[in-house]
Amino acid sequence: MVTVSSWLHSPCPALVVDAAGAVHGMNDAAKTLLPQQVSPTRWRHGESVDIAERSYAAHRVDHADGTVTWWLLDETDLRLERERAQLLTRMSSALMTSLNPERCMTVVAELAAEHLADEAVVIAPQSDHGHPVTRCRRGEAPTYDLEHLDVEEVVGLSEALRGFPPVPSRWIDPAVAPDWLARDVVSIVVTPLPGHGVAAGALVLIRRDKQFTEDEEAFARLFASRAGVAISAASLFTQQAEITERLTRDLLPPTLRRHEHVDLAGRYRASGATERVGGDFYDVHQLPGDELFVVLGDVCGKGLDAAVQTGRVRTALHALLQVVTDHDRMLDALNQALLTTDRSRFITTVVGTVRPVDEGLHVKLTSGGHLPALIVRAGGTVEVANTRGTLVGILEKIITTTDEVVLAPGDSCLLYTDGITEAVGGPLGDEEFGEDRLRRALEACGGMPAEALVEHVHMLAARWVGSGTHDDMAVLAITAPRRRSS
Template identity: 85%
Template sequence: MVTVSNWLRSPCPALVVDAVGAVHGMNDAARSLFPEQVVPPQWRHGESVHVAERSYAAHRVDNEDGSVTWWLLDETDLLLERERAALLARMSGALMTSLNPERCMTVVAELAAAHLADEALVIAPQSDHGHPVTRCLRGETPTYELQHVDVEEVVGLSEALRGFPPVPSRWIDPAAAPGWLAQDVVSIVVTPLPGHGVPAGALILIRRDKRFTEDEEAFARLFASRAGVAISAASLFTQQAVITDRLTHDLLPPALRRYEHVELAGRYRASGDTERVGGDFYDVHELPDDELFVVLGDVCGKGLDAAAQTGKVRTALHALLQVVTDHDKMLQALNQALLTTDKSRFITTVVGTVRPVDDGLHVTLTSGGHLPPLIVRANGAVEAARTKGTLVGILPRIMTTTDEVLLAPGDSCLLYTDGITEAHGGPLGDEEFGEDRLRRALTDCGGMPAEALVEHVHMLAAQWVGSGVHDDMAVLAITAPRRRSS
């Protein structure tokens, strides 16, 4: 039971309203809250009452004499914490929608301007072209640009960009703020944006009407800690994406161009639909006297590990080509290199030297455990090159045989990996495409340009597989162009 003396001394404001609705009693806390005459309250139990920039929950207690005591429970801090928690949740949700650093900076500046300050700036560490700066005025669209700013002109900014703790806002003289920052400023908060081991930048909050309280500064630091992690994650993702793209570009087969006397075309498809690189490869290198060196191969395995080995093989072949052009010697040297570096991965490959001659192209072919290239004549006849050899990278010494082929105008030499012939699919989904089916399909390709030939073979294999699982596929065509009639 609440006695008269208890409710009068209570720090919680309380008002007593008699049966006719008149206020006839208040404790000291209520008098300090309502210094003037109080109009009889028309509150509902549990509703929020706003008095002197504070928020109170009104709770009704009915007394035995018919009067009502209204207790006002201060919920300002609780509501503020709820609002801040909701803000942090919204910010986290908004930042999770993007892994773009610029977009993250925009979201942070927009949220900070809307809930923490009149204006917010997010400044990222300096790049080659200046500091990326996102600025947002409350209610306006954020702007992003690279700026050459002197961070030493703002107290604490250079330290914040290096990840040091923030200085209190009372140490920052708004009148000394540089023109690039803001004008007519009352209070400034500068706080770091901590990242994953490396600072993600700094957050600057600006007010033009009142100063920041210590509690508001503490929340600004909490806000900045979450924002910094998100910006840092986006930056790391972008850096990794750039690195991956550059490395992937080097691992992919090269773009082929048409030479005056030789048509070249290639197609490549990795085993996984979400992968760009794998264990199949082809390359073309220019030699003196208009000759070309071509290579197509298949590294044991698939995916990124096989692609990494592919890069090593391609680099080794390019280096060997500077000192030796004899096919057998080159493959022997490559075999020794693979035995020395990685005995767990072997390759099959076929190399060729293409030399223009008066009546077409002279092609020298040597296989290292690879499927023999197919010669597609202009009249539709198909024959296999007479070259064979042992796998490269397993035995101390390999055996190879070399074949020499003359391609007349309209003839093509097709190099391909077993991803084509061993592709499983068809009507029942479990039948190999096979070498015989490939040869029969090529009888309709006599006289095709190199580009059309590889596209046709690639399309046949893709249609055969359908949506099923397949190995890496690579196809390279060497075609002697038809002579133009004068």
């Protein structure tokens, strides 16, 4: 038998058991904790024992007389913290699986309803169409909707939704909670979702049968801090994606509409497989009457920087078109505008005016350092327009050249950038496609509609390059439609 008496007054529960498993004695802490009848025969050293809603690690000490002293070490708080840490890790992993704000709100509501409350409501800051709201009851599927809420009806909610300055959680009296939030509940806590750079919203936790404890509310704040970062990251990503999409849409060449007397088609391909914009561009604008203004150009460089300069050039040309239609004056004004911004971003460009005539189409072309247009006759003859000129945006005074051609029905005028002719590839992978090869290829394209012509040119260049790198490519075809027989 144990003879040391100091264990009797230890704050750690302990009991002495004989070889048959009968309890021979308990210290004061054990008498307070354990019921009258207790059987430690199923206890295992180091394993947890649940007693009176708490968790204890059972540790045995064997004695020479065959008795065993079982010490019960309270590990409830440690076990709870460990479980909560594991839970937060799983929650963080789940929250980071999506960069969609609606999906993030759904995950937050599901996790909160499963682990923190009977029901969870996630409310995002107000948008143009109301507050995005996700609701979830434990064991049920979450719902998402845009709702028109009076957030001032809930104490602390409007402050939480603002995101800054930071505010603490607020305990809400269920008796004064609006019906849109909750009915017939026992406890409500409004916890801010602190975002990262933007307001993420608020998390409302609802219990129907018991109150939240301060410890549970503190854990809810930890969860809310991670949820807020995930939601705000998704919101920022979505905002940036929308901005990028809008800007990209403005920088891309336009979709060409149909015209009664002119058959038009364009193709554009950025230099990188992951890029959508670059330094090549084309535009078509309607002039008074049946005339069209066309422009195709190539900004020095590629990628986003070149695309930004492309946007400036296109905007400048569109503005100049409102006050001047003479090609030489327009290109001179564009040159002066570029000289005042960035001389490292010069361009080559060709502008044209297209108008219907009895013979087909009259096309007037003026070039500022750009490759000459190719005239593809319906019979297969390919002519080179007499247009060259100097670069735009690098010299104080530019030289431009103008040529005028008439396109008979079935004839086409092809404008293109050097991404086509300088495409490197071929059988050995080190040869440029070249202007001569392009002209020879076009001899088989006489009479092609504009759409088929630009598609064929792009296909030729793509095949020549293969899987190799290439520059931006842009092609614009102006075709005189064939007349319908009466």
